[in-house]
Amino acid sequence: MLTNIPKGTKDLMQDESYKWQFLENKFAEFCALYGFKEIRTPIFEHTELFQRGIGDTTDVVQKEMYTFEDHGHRSITLKPEGTAGAVRAFLEHKIYAETQPTKLFYKTPCFRYEKPQSGRLRQFHQFGVEVFGASNMIADAEVISLAYKFIKYLGIEDLELHINSIGCPECRAKYRLALQEFLRPKFDELCPTCQSRFDRNPMRILDCKSEICQDLVKGAPVMIDYLCDDCKEAFEDLQADLKALDIDFTIDTGIVRGLDYYTKTAFEFVTNSIGAQGTVCGGGRYDNLVEELGGPSVPGVGWGMGIERLLMVMEANGIEIPKPSTSDVFVATMGENAKHYGLKLVSQLRDNGIKADLDTLQRNFKGQFKYSDRIGAKYTVVIGDNELETKLFQVKDMDNSTQYEVKEEELIQHLVEKVNA
RNA sequence: GUGGGUGUCGUCAAGUGGUUAAGACAACGGGUUGUGGCUCCGUUAUGCGAGGGUUCGAAUCCCUCCAUCCACCCCA
Numbered sequence: 001m002l003t004n005i006p007k008g009t010k011d012l013m014q015d016e017s018y019k020w021q022f023l024e025n026k027f028a029e030f031c032a033l034y035g036f037k038e039i040r041t042p043i044f045e046h047t048e049l050f051q052r053g054i055g056d057t058t059d060v061v062q063k064e065m066y067t068f069e070d071h072g073h074r075s076i077t078l079k080p081e082g083t084a085g086a087v088r089a090f091l092e093h094k095i096y097a098e099t100q101p102t103k104l105f106y107k108t109p110c111f112r113y114e115k116p117q118s119g120r121l122r123q124f125h126q127f128g129v130e131v132f133g134a135s136n137m138i139a140d141a142e143v144i145s146l147a148y149k150f151i152k153y154l155g156i157e158d159l160e161l162h163i164n165s166i167g168c169p170e171c172r173a174k175y176r177l178a179l180q181e182f183l184r185p186k187f188d189e190l191c192p193t194c195q196s197r198f199d200r201n202p203m204r205i206l207d208c209k210s211e212i213c214q215d216l217v218k219g220a221p222v223m224i225d226y227l228c229d230d231c232k233e234a235f236e237d238l239q240a241d242l243k244a245l246d247i248d249f250t251i252d253t254g255i256v257r258g259l260d261y262y263t264k265t266a267f268e269f270v271t272n273s274i275g276a277q278g279t280v281c282g283g284g285r286y287d288n289l290v291e292e293l294g295g296p297s298v299p300g301v302g303w304g305m306g307i308e309r310l311l312m313v314m315e316a317n318g319i320e321i322p323k324p325s326t327s328d329v330f331v332a333t334m335g336e337n338a339k340h341y342g343l344k345l346v347s348q349l350r351d352n353g354i355k356a357d358l359d360t361l362q363r364n365f366k367g368q369f370k371y372s373d374r375i376g377a378k379y380t381v382v383i384g385d386n387e388l389e390t391k392l393f394q395v396k397d398m399d400n401s402t403q404y405e406v407k408e409e410e411l412i413q414h415l416v417e418k419v420n421a
Numbered sequence: 422g423u424g425g426g427u428g429u430c431g432u433c434a435a436g437u438g439g440u441u442a443a444g445a446c447a448a449c450g451g452g453u454u455g456u457g458g459c460u461c462c463g464u465u466a467u468g469c470g471a472g473g474g475u476u477c478g479a480a481u482c483c484c485u486c487c488a489u490c491c492a493c494c495c496c497a
Contacts, residue, residue, distance in 0.1 A: 004488075007488085007489090059494080059495050060495080060496080063422080063495095064495080064496090081496090081497080082497095110497075112495090112496080112497095114494090114495075114496085115422080115423090115493095115494090116490085117490075117493095118490080118491065118492090119496095120495090120497085121497095124497060127497095193493080193494065196494095204494095204495090209493080257496090258495060258496055259496090275492090276491085276493085277495095282496075304496095305497070306496090307497085308497080309497060310497090332455090332456075332457095334454085365455055365456065366451095366455085366457080367449095367450090367457095368457090369455095369458095370456095370457050370458085372457065373458055374458095377457095380456080382455070384455060394455090396456070396457085398458085401457085401458085
């Protein structure tokens, strides 16, 4: 029990953290290229922020939030997603009063109380970007382009971009009615889950996996046909923008975001190589969210990318992240005098930017070499009584097993050059 | 929340009622205290997810629980 990690969480251990560091650094670089700046907001917020932002009737809010009362009797919730907190900060710091648009990125843990499965955790992590203040579809295209380029940079080829428009509140409401009218006569034939979706989220019925529902849904009205002029034009603009960027996409009328705040653009980068949870990046436009949360009428568009899923896709495609060396130089010593000399040498090497290490377990000489090999040192320096006396040190190149002597005064410089070569 | 699979050393595993629970890899030690990756030798589960039960006898059968994986739902 004490040594059991909580359900649905993962430790990131020392031999894997480099992968995350790599992705985090690259993501920040890409964001910088696109003019996005990082924000860091708390991992918990007032519960009401999510209720209002994500929507009271969504699954996320209704049954998946980690909510608790703090000692001041406030209802607090661990972030289930990143956008709400970003909007809150945007409002609280009155960023809308500055030069627009505002382009923000973040990385954050998210928490949802769900039953874990492949690609689904209770604590997972997202990269996210948000653009505030831009209503033109160019912003949507930019945001999609950022995700696209980042994904391509990482070498991932099997993520497909799916886009859809889910309209604005007006046209979506009309469409919902039309869809419900279409399905109402077939209600009794729908699978139980779809019957429950009928009122709550009828658009989900369109991509139900049950064959019966698939059949019943044939000929159903499509959201795109119900878009108002404004939404329709926006969707066409987006497609034109993506084409201009040479970004391949497919229109997927089945995309329904599970968070209420989305309007117009909805998109996902999906794969089928990592199991059932194939959405690696999902996002869209939310033109009413800022206002809904008590701010001025400011449009927004953004996405979240699941870091664990991203890594799963990379792994499934055999993409390797360069593993940093743990040690460039290992100093093997014999005897007390040599030990002190070695301790100082290692310290000096580090001062010169060399990853250096020495034995701290009183291993015998052979054991030290073995350890040097294990940690992947490129060079091993030998220090014993002979070396201390002659001021000539043995340097062994671990890759090709050659060994040679270097004068004491040239040793550090020599190693610096070798390692950086 | 619903369903299915799995649980034997750090890892991969053999074992399906009968004396001391194979093996491989890893780890650690050693092959006459100055040299790694190869090789050789040695060490490493009174224990088989936990707790009950059946039995002369259980890792092997039964029950309960727990963990984990996968799928539905939902989403990153």
